[in-house]
Amino acid sequence: MANRKSSTTDVALRVATAMKQMGIDGLPRNYELVYEAYAGSNPDLVRDFIALGKYKTQAALDELGRKYLPHQHEASVLQRSAGAISNEMSNFMDLLSQERSSLNDYGRLIGEASQVIGSVGGALGSSLEALQRATELRVTHTAEMAEKVAAQSATMDGIQKEMAEFEAMKFVDPPTKLGNRRAFNKALARVYSNPNLPMLCGVVVAEVDAERRFSPAQIEALSDHLVTFYGGLIRQAFPTNDLAVRFDGLRFGFLFNTADEGEVERLIDLLRAAFQTVALRDPRTNRNLGHLTLSAGVCMSDRADSALDLSSACERALLEAKASGGDQIVIYGRGDEVPAGKEWMLYRA
Structure with missing residues (x-):
């Protein structure tokens, strides 16, 4: 169970790869559209997306987006x-x-x-x-x-x-009152609004390690409570001048307005400590269910060339953290021995 990969993280990596293969521009609205199509939660969207053919024009993607993702338009x-x-x-x-x-x-x-x-x-x-x-x-x-x-x-x-x-x-996740995926995409796009001088910041994609304590059936039964409980905990513990959002399920995103990688790690560690301070309780019986942990993938904006690359780097780091058992931070970075333009390397914090 501890080594089970996050399916949502797998989808995010497939989306990034598919967009590059199909020549789709890395726009936030395109990313969300392709993500939803690959996630398969809306069969009608999947059918219409496939019907666009192998080569999809921006006009066709926007028409599909207006139909299924009106908040992006x-x-x-x-x-x-x-x-x-x-x-x-x-x-x-x-x-x-x-x-x-x-x-x-x-x-x-x-x-x-x-x-x-x-x-x-x-x-x-x-x-x-x-x-x-x-x-x-x-x-x-x-x-x-x-x-x-x-x-x-x-x-x-x-x-x-x-x-x-x-x-x-339009930028709020109703169950948690945090930002939503749209707010996150907009913030990432703003980071690279000037490609020659990107905004220096740290970006994190994190997921509550519910599978380390509960079975899939238990997670499904507690899903609404888990979302509101941990969403509220994050809202209380998170710095007000930074961005915290919920993507879906128990997956969250953060943008820290600092170029200091150590400071980003410190802030995530504080959030993980908060998870260990407040116990989860059964919403019906108030029975103590213990403490869940948090896994996180981190990437600094100066290590990616676009919003799509930055989010993909965080997803890959999170996947590594989950695959290694969870309850850890993995930072996506470049080693000194790796020449510029070569492959990224992962290292654990």
Whole structure:
């Protein structure tokens, strides 16, 4: 059990290899799309991905992404919201046009009545009746106008609320309140926004070693509790100025804003120590279930050329940590004896 490899880590490595073989650009949205296709959790996505053929254009990938991963294409969501707002504004302008027409009609009736009153005194009564009817129609129309404007305002408020909720939640993992994979991908892309001068930082992919203590069936039964418990523990113990996210299951990602490899290792060790401080308890009986451990793969940003390479390096380091029994940190680095441009080497911390 201790030597069992993480299937999700295997998938991540297959994704990185497949993307290079198929010539797919290492964009965060492409990585997530290919990852989900290879993970196989959505059969429809797998079928449509295969249907794209051996050589997949960026346009075809984006079309697939908009269908299955809309959060990676927030521009489309914002465009829909902008379109809804535009329609509401058009409707509002129509109401204003109707109001202007009503005012014109009202003015015309007043003018006609004034002329009649001035020229034919005997018709004064009928003119006043016409003026009264126009006034009553005006009052009714004004009330209807107020109701329509109120309805339009409520619709606009709903659209604004929807957009605010979308902005607030698109980078959040709901069960843990940590960041999500999308936040992680965005942060990695920002690291290499200037390829000639990448941001110096340390990146970690970690996984709770639940398999060292529980059977697969027990993990499945406790899965929701494990996610919320360890997600909350990480949220409490993690530095607020750094990024912590949950990918899926019990896999987490971290980005430390430091170029000091030793500091990254120290911070991960503090997190692992927190795992040993707080005991896991059964959510139903409150029975003490002991302490789980954490395995982590680390890579510094100056040892990779792109966001895809950086995440792949962390995944490979994590795979090594899990394969060696778990409960350890493996750092992905380059030895002094290895010439530039050659293979990476792994070494345990």
